[in-house]
Amino acid sequence: MRLRKRLASIGLNVIAWLLSLVVLIPFVVIVLNSFKSDAEAKVLKLTLPEKFIFENYKIVYEQGHLGGSFFNSLLHSGASSLLLVFVVAFSAFTLSRNHSRLSKFLYFFLILGITLPLNYIPLMEVMKSMGMINSHLGMILLYTAMGIPISLFITYAFVSNIPKELDEAAIMDGCNGIKLFLRIIVPLLTSVLVTVFVLNFLSIWNEFTAPLYMLNTVEMWPMTLAVYNFFGQFSAQWNLVSADIVLTSLPVLIVFLIGQKYIVGGLTSGAVKG
Amino acid sequence: MNANKIYPWYFSSGAIVLYLLFIVAPALLGIYYSFTDWNSYSSEKNFIGLEHFRTILAGDPTYLLFIKNTVLFTLVTSIAKTILGLFLALLLVSGVKAANLHRMIIFSPQVLSFLIVGLVFKSLLDPNNGFVNVTLRSMGLDVLAQNWLGSLTWAMPSIMAVDTWKGMGYIMVLFIAGLLAIPRDYYEAASIDGAGFGQKLFRITIPMLMPTITIATVLNITYGLRVFDAVYVLTNGGPGNATDVINTAVYSSFAKGYWGLGSALSTILFVIMAIISFFIIRLMNRKVEY
Numbered sequence: 001m002r003l004r005k006r007l008a009s010i011g012l013n014v015i016a017w018l019l020s021l022v023v024l025i026p027f028v029v030i031v032l033n034s035f036k037s038d039a040e041a042k043v044l045k046l047t048l049p050e051k052f053i054f055e056n057y058k059i060v061y062e063q064g065h066l067g068g069s070f071f072n073s074l075l076h077s078g079a080s081s082l083l084l085v086f087v088v089a090f091s092a093f094t095l096s097r098n099h100s101r102l103s104k105f106l107y108f109f110l111i112l113g114i115t116l117p118l119n120y121i122p123l124m125e126v127m128k129s130m131g132m133i134n135s136h137l138g139m140i141l142l143y144t145a146m147g148i149p150i151s152l153f154i155t156y157a158f159v160s161n162i163p164k165e166l167d168e169a170a171i172m173d174g175c176n177g178i179k180l181f182l183r184i185i186v187p188l189l190t191s192v193l194v195t196v197f198v199l200n201f202l203s204i205w206n207e208f209t210a211p212l213y214m215l216n217t218v219e220m221w222p223m224t225l226a227v228y229n230f231f232g233q234f235s236a237q238w239n240l241v242s243a244d245i246v247l248t249s250l251p252v253l254i255v256f257l258i259g260q261k262y263i264v265g266g267l268t269s270g271a272v273k274g
Numbered sequence: 275m276n277a278n279k280i281y282p283w284y285f286s287s288g289a290i291v292l293y294l295l296f297i298v299a300p301a302l303l304g305i306y307y308s309f310t311d312w313n314s315y316s317s318e319k320n321f322i323g324l325e326h327f328r329t330i331l332a333g334d335p336t337y338l339l340f341i342k343n344t345v346l347f348t349l350v351t352s353i354a355k356t357i358l359g360l361f362l363a364l365l366l367v368s369g370v371k372a373a374n375l376h377r378m379i380i381f382s383p384q385v386l387s388f389l390i391v392g393l394v395f396k397s398l399l400d401p402n403n404g405f406v407n408v409t410l411r412s413m414g415l416d417v418l419a420q421n422w423l424g425s426l427t428w429a430m431p432s433i434m435a436v437d438t439w440k441g442m443g444y445i446m447v448l449f450i451a452g453l454l455a456i457p458r459d460y461y462e463a464a465s466i467d468g469a470g471f472g473q474k475l476f477r478i479t480i481p482m483l484m485p486t487i488t489i490a491t492v493l494n495i496t497y498g499l500r501v502f503d504a505v506y507v508l509t510n511g512g513p514g515n516a517t518d519v520i521n522t523a524v525y526s527s528f529a530k531g532y533w534g535l536g537s538a539l540s541t542i543l544f545v546i547m548a549i550i551s552f553f554i555i556r557l558m559n560r561k562v563e564y
Contacts (some may be wrong), residue, residue, distance in 0.1 A: 002488055006484070009369070009370075012369075013370050013371055014481070015365060016365055016366065016372075016376050017376075017430065019365075019374050019376070019380065020379045020380060023379050023382065023383060023439070023440070023443070024406075025347040025379050025381055027394070029397075029398065029405050030394055030397070030444075031371065032396075038432055042403055042409060043408055044398060044400070044404055044405040045405065045408055045409075046404060046405070046409075046481050063450045064480070065362060066334035079428040084469050086288070087288040087289045087292065088287060088289065088475065090285040090286065090289070091285060091286035091288070091289040091390060093285060094282060094283060094285040094286050095286055095321055095455040096283040097280075097281040098277045098278065098281035098283070099277065099284075100277065100278065102283060103281075103283060103286075106283070106286060106290065109293075109552075110289060110290070110293055112551060113293065114457075114496070114551075114552065115492075115496045115547055115551040116296065116297075116301065116303075116547050116548065116551060117499075117500045117521070117540065117543050117544055117556055118300070119300050119301055119303075119304035119537065119540040119542065119545055120300075120528070120540075121304065121307070121524070121526075121528050121533050121536050121542070122299075122300040122301075122303035122537060123296065124349075125300075125303065126295065126296070126299050126300050126303065127296075130295075141292060141295075141296065142296050144292055145292040145293055145295065145296035145297055146296070146297070148289050148292060148293050152280075152289065152306065154480050163542050164289075167280070171280065177279065177282060177285070179282040180280065181285075190562065193454055197487055206385075206386065206387030206388070206389070207387075208387060208388065208389045208503050208506075209502050209503060209509075209521075212525075213525075213528070222350070224387050224389045224390075227353070227389060227393070228389055228391070228393075228507070229421055229426055231393055236442075238403075240399055241393065241397065242397070245390055245393055245394060248387075248390060249390050251386055252386060252387070253382070254495065255386070260378065262383070264381070264447055265448060268446070268447055268450075268451040
């Protein structure tokens with residue numbers, strides 16, 4: 001019986017590692033490939049490069065518009081996520097606290113966007129009419145709008161969990177709505193607001209469809225578009241494409257490692273209790 | 275206490291204005307455009323009624339193929355991610371060593387852009403020099419080597435497999451959270467009554483996980499129907515139109531200048547999603563009783 005249990009446990013560990021390897025190996029192949037010479041990188045194998053060529057990264061950086069697009073991505077993701085936190089905190093607060101028909105309707109209306117698809121063709125018309133095509137401001141506002149439904153959904157639940165007695169006590173002490181919000185509610189929402197920030201930062205960083213429709217000058221491109229275009233140009237040189245993939249994924253993986261707790265927590269919130 | 279004074283609706287005005295401008299206005303305009311012949315070749319928009327919808331649903335059979343592909347993609351990836359996610363979650367809560375490390379590794383593709391994942395697999399699945407075929411050949415399994423992304427038979431299954439590879443970690447994480455919320459005493463009581471692994475799985479675990487399964491299904495379906503990047507990067511709808519889905523077809527009608535037709539395609543997706551959303555919102559508001 002003991003032996004059988006031990007064998008079963010070894011078996012489970014082996015299966016777990018095999019599955020982890022299925023996820024890891026593609027990345028390892030790409031990382032190794034990014035250090036290989038043109039000829040060696042032609043055939044993708046799980047072998048160490050004969051000689052580590054760091055030059056690939058330099059070429060990619062210089063030819064791939066990575067510097068500029070890195071800052072575009074950083075600007076779009078950072079500014080939109082920050083604006084989102086601000087906008088969503090305010091609306092989650094009033095919509096969750098005020099139980100009027102209007103606020104209930106507004107909440108459902110806003111979270112409907114979680115599932116509805118965006119129609120990019122008329123969206124371009126709308127943005128054109130506001131002069132927001134090919135503009136940083138346009139992208140930032142668009143991403144903010146796109147993030148509102150799911151972020152509101154996550155934050156709303158948190159506000160509902162804050163006891164209303166706190167509000168009543170604060171009002172007694174002479175707070176008005178805005179003071180109550182800033183001094184009492186916001187400090188209690190810090191963790192969910194960090195989650196909202198991190199989740200949106202990642203999803204905006206990874207956004208490919210919106211910039212594909214909205215941005216048509218190289219100077220405005222985020223990293224995703226720059227990589228896609230780089231691939232179009234250098235699709236025969238897998239070592240360079242691999243180096244480009246590594247450089248583009250690094251910032252996201254770093255954010256993931258640092259913010260793991262908030263990411264996983266945010267994505268699973270609401271999933272357990274339904 | 276006057277609620278409207280302490281919690282004034284205009285605190286939400288930022289969110290409402292952005293949402294109306296960037297989400298609602300395009301959606302409504304899109305519905306209007308789908309009844310017009312708007313295109314890049316003329317400056318006029320003429321009202322043509324249901325013409326586009328007739329073309330899509332009853333005229334040109336390729337459009338029905340896009341809808342069929344979208345539904346097939348959604349069904350297969352939803353089922354695959356749910357089963358694999360549940361299996362992985364059960365494995366990682368069963369007491370394996372370094373469970374957190376495994377969880378992190380298996381979840382990690384989820385944080386990458388599909389563009390990146392797509393390019394990675396484009397290289398791994400290359401018919402001549404890709405990692406998959408090279409490995410298969412080196413093991414003497416030449417028969418199994420396929421033109422994964424370029425053949426009519428394998429392109430769609432390959433896209434679905436890559437998508438599942440990327441998304442299963444997310445569903446796994448949801449299930450882990452769900453599993454950890456099930457009280458341990460249920461299993462202890464069942465063990466005392468002599469229940470085996472299978473009985474515990476089907477009598478306790480799965481019924482208790484129903485709320486999580488619902489959320490996972492909702493996420494999988496809404497993601498699947500809207501899929502764009504995965505197909506666009508891996509095959510761009512090819513070979514021919516074999517792997518085109520609604521959203522890649524919208525993009526190609528946009529690129530070709532058939533804006534009215536593209537809007538009509540988008541509107542069809544919108545209607546499908548609106549119907550599903552109605553049920554989802556109802557599900558999300560349902561209180562779950564144990």
